[in-house]
Amino acid sequence: MLKNKSYIWISFIVLIFGIIVVPEIINRFKNNQVVEGDRLDAVDNNGTSNTNLIEIGPAPKFELTNQDNKKISNKEYLGKVYVLEFFFSTCPTICPKMNKSMMEIQNKFFGNPNFGIASITINPETDTAEVLKKHADELGVKSTNWHFLTGDKTYIFELANKGFNLYAGENSKVNGGFEHSGLFALIDKKGNIRCRNDAYGNPILYYDGLDKKGVQAIQQDIAILLRE
Structure with missing residues (x-):
């Protein structure tokens, strides 16, 4: 008798669940809203949280000349979130891919006065x-906030290798004569380098400008920093 009563209660609970919950689930499927809101926005494609971006430290100071022959320093970017890269205009290898990635980022945030890009050449003797x-x-x-920067070669190499710790160097044996990183640095409105953690909880430091997931990740994190 007691066993039969237990079955009755279980059946009753299942019935109530079906009446209340199942229609709501069906509606979410119909409206493509199975998962929504902050829980989705807070997780990237690799399942790692990107809401708490790590502060690595202040970005190195710099002063260079842009494509309009105007002096531009890091102060120009204060109050803006910006992405920084090292490249050169005649690069035959990774730069075209980096250019494509950076154009995608520009187009994503075009018109936002609080976003900028700094592209620093490592071949200033050619890249006037x-x-x-x-x-x-x-x-x-x-974008008027995208500055292509040139200056003294020794100064730029020190800025890349010692300032940002992003490799740049000359090598006559490689195609194009220069080697450099394909990584992008992300700097917040206060001038600090920021990044997300990887799947193991370690700071990634910089974003891969040659990889689709890396470009998606930096776009997500730019949006977060713009809201701060």
């Missing part, structure tokens, strides 16, 4: 302001 201006025009750059 005039050359960089032509390069920017050929890429289709629209």
Whole structure:
């Protein structure tokens, strides 16, 4: 008798669950809202949280000349979230891919006055302001906050290798004569380098500008920093 009563109660609970919960689940499937809100936004494609970005430290100070022959320093970017890269205009290897990634980032945040990009050449002897201006025009750059920067080669190499710890060097044996990292640095409005953790909880430091997932990740994190 007691066993039969238990079955009755279990059946009653299942019936109530079906009446209340199942229609709601069906509606969410119909409206494509099975998972929504902050829980989805807070997780990237690798399942790692990106809501608490790590502060690595202040970005190195710099002052260089842009494609309009105007002096630009890190102070120009204070109050803005910006992405920084090292490249050169005649690069035949990874730069075209980096250019494509950076154009995607520009287009994503185009029109936002609080976002900028800094592209620093590692071949300033060739990449004069005039050359960089032509390069920017050929890429289709629209943002007035995207500066292509040139200056003294020794200064730039120290900024890359010792300041940002992003490798750049000359090598006559490689195609193009220069080697450099394909990574992008992300800097917040206060001038601090920021990043997310990887799947193991370690800071990634920089974002892979050659990888689709890396570009998606930096776009997600730019959006977070713009809200801060």
